[in-house]
Amino acid sequence: xxxxxxxxIPRAAGSLPLxxxxxxxxxxxxxxxxxxxxxxxxxxxxxxxxxxxxVVQDPALIHQMLKALAPTLDKGRLxxxxxxxxxxxxxxxxxxxxxxxxxxxxxxxxxxEISRYVDIMRxxxxxxxxxxxxxxxxxxxxxxxxxxxxxxxxTVFAGSLDDAVFRRLRSDLSVxxxxxxxxxxxxxxxxxLPLPFNRRFDRARAxxxxxxxxxxxxxxxxxxxxxxxxxMLLRAVDEETGAPLTGDQICxxxxxxxxAGTETTASVMSWALYELARNPGVEARVLxxxxxxxxxxxxxxxDVTRLPYLNRVITETLRLHxxxxxxxRRTTEETRLGHWTLPAGTELAYCQHALxxxxxxxPDPLTFDPDRWNDPAQEPPxxxxxxxxxxxxxxxxxxxxxxxxxxxxxxxxxxxxxELAEGQVIRQVARLTVRPRALRMTVRPRNRRRAGTDx
Numbered sequence: 001x002x003x004x005x006x007x008x009i010p011r012a013a014g015s016l017p018l019x020x021x022x023x024x025x026x027x028x029x030x031x032x033x034x035x036x037x038x039x040x041x042x043x044x045x046x047x048x049x050x051x052x053x054x055v056v057q058d059p060a061l062i063h064q065m066l067k068a069l070a071p072t073l074d075k076g077r078l079x080x081x082x083x084x085x086x087x088x089x090x091x092x093x094x095x096x097x098x099x100x101x102x103x104x105x106x107x108x109x110x111x112x113e114i115s116r117y118v119d120i121m122r123x124x125x126x127x128x129x130x131x132x133x134x135x136x137x138x139x140x141x142x143x144x145x146x147x148x149x150x151x152x153x154x155t156v157f158a159g160s161l162d163d164a165v166f167r168r169l170r171s172d173l174s175v176x177x178x179x180x181x182x183x184x185x186x187x188x189x190x191x192x193l194p195l196p197f198n199r200r201f202d203r204a205r206a207x208x209x210x211x212x213x214x215x216x217x218x219x220x221x222x223x224x225x226x227x228x229x230x231x232m233l234l235r236a237v238d239e240e241t242g243a244p245l246t247g248d249q250i251c252x253x254x255x256x257x258x259x260a261g262t263e264t265t266a267s268v269m270s271w272a273l274y275e276l277a278r279n280p281g282v283e284a285r286v287l288x289x290x291x292x293x294x295x296x297x298x299x300x301x302x303d304v305t306r307l308p309y310l311n312r313v314i315t316e317t318l319r320l321h322x323x324x325x326x327x328x329r330r331t332t333e334e335t336r337l338g339h340w341t342l343p344a345g346t347e348l349a350y351c352q353h354a355l356x357x358x359x360x361x362x363p364d365p366l367t368f369d370p371d372r373w374n375d376p377a378q379e380p381p382x383x384x385x386x387x388x389x390x391x392x393x394x395x396x397x398x399x400x401x402x403x404x405x406x407x408x409x410x411x412x413x414x415x416x417x418x419e420l421a422e423g424q425v426i427r428q429v430a431r432l433t434v435r436p437r438a439l440r441m442t443v444r445p446r447n448r449r450r451a452g453t454d455x
Contacts, residue, residue: 020046029430063383066391076328087252108232144266158228175204181432271321312370318387323433
């Protein structure tokens with residue numbers, strides 16, 4: 001009796017000798033999105049010679065990959081490259097080191113700490129909005145990137161840096177964040193070319209490390225806790241050795257948090273503001289809820305769970321405009337995924353952006369409908385909706401990110417109204433995240449309202 005032949009995995013159309021799908025990847029998001037049209041659970045793409053990447057499209061297989069198969073997978077080439085650029089961190093680590101790092105950092109994301117961060121976040125949003133010129137167009141995505149960076153940097157370094165050093169750190173972080181998305185897509189040899197872009201990136205990355213190491217040394221020498229995240233990281237210890245984090249380890253965590261957290265949060269808030277401007281009925285309901293729950297007082301941590309409609313708006317934004325377009329894993333041994341047996345070293349990937357727009361799981365998927373999350377009949381199956389990933393590598397900052405977004409949106413929306421030009425079409429582009437291209441909106445005053453209606 002002979003064993004059944006292994007099931008073939010179809011290769012996406014358009015692969016060329018030597019370069020694979022490199023030309024198709026010029027429109028990376030369009031290409032990855034188009035794979036869904038094959039209706040195949042697995043599709044092979046070729047991103048570099050000698051390496052097969054299997055895009056997993058079936059939610060049940062994605063769920064199996066992230067949960068049951070997690071012990072036999074590492075994070076793949078994308079995260080290898082991220083580690084090379086930013087250093088070893090909880091985001092790039094796998095296996096036992098990842099577990100240790102999560103436990104070291106978890107106290108910084110506790111309920112008590114996040115409650116303290118909310119005041120900082122709210123103050124940064126208030127200051128940012130006060131600088132916007134009424135009646136003038138605003139580059140919304142750039143404004144959200146700047147706001148997210150400020151909220152993160154002030155949260156991490158609230159009591160540890162003077163203003164001049166903070167501004168320098170903020171500038172360096174911005175350069176690093178913008179540069180990582182480009183470098184992740186480049187071959188390793190391109191990083192060594194003496195190009196202005198490479199020199200700027202290397203200089204800014206070195207500047208961040210120098211600033212963080214100096215802040216760590218000064219904080220350790222003072223012996224005083226400053227109440228910011230840096231103080232929390234200095235108190236973290238390795239559960240096996242009892243040793244504290246080194247300055248380099250803290251810097252790697254902060255760099256990765258800045259790149260992975262800031263860019264994604266900025267993209268989601270940009271898309272949320274865009275959808276509210278396109279859907280005035282949804283915006284009116286958000287404002288009515290804010291008026292009812294908050295009245296005239298500022299938003300607090302306790303309010304995050306008391307604003308269900310605003311939370312559904314953010315959840316729907318994470319569905320329709322998820323910032324993640326390619327998440328990778330890699331088999332470390334021969335692995336059975338569904339009906340397929342994959343050899344060690346196989347790169348796996350899934351695309352949240354495409355997954356969340358699948359009409360088989362989300363009726364009328366291109367319609368922005370926060371109320372779909374109130375309908376039990378539309379509950380997506382496991383593996384179909386992954387706003388913060390899943391399994392042992394699920395984003396540990398998910399509660400921090402949602403708190404940040406609710407706080408920022410609640411504060412902004414009660415102060416100003418952002419208006420789209422009539423007929424304006426916003427295109428999406430996939431770099432480090434899926435983000436809006438050239439999203440410009442006019443800043444209008446938000447009049448005092450009653451029951452969510454401008455007066």
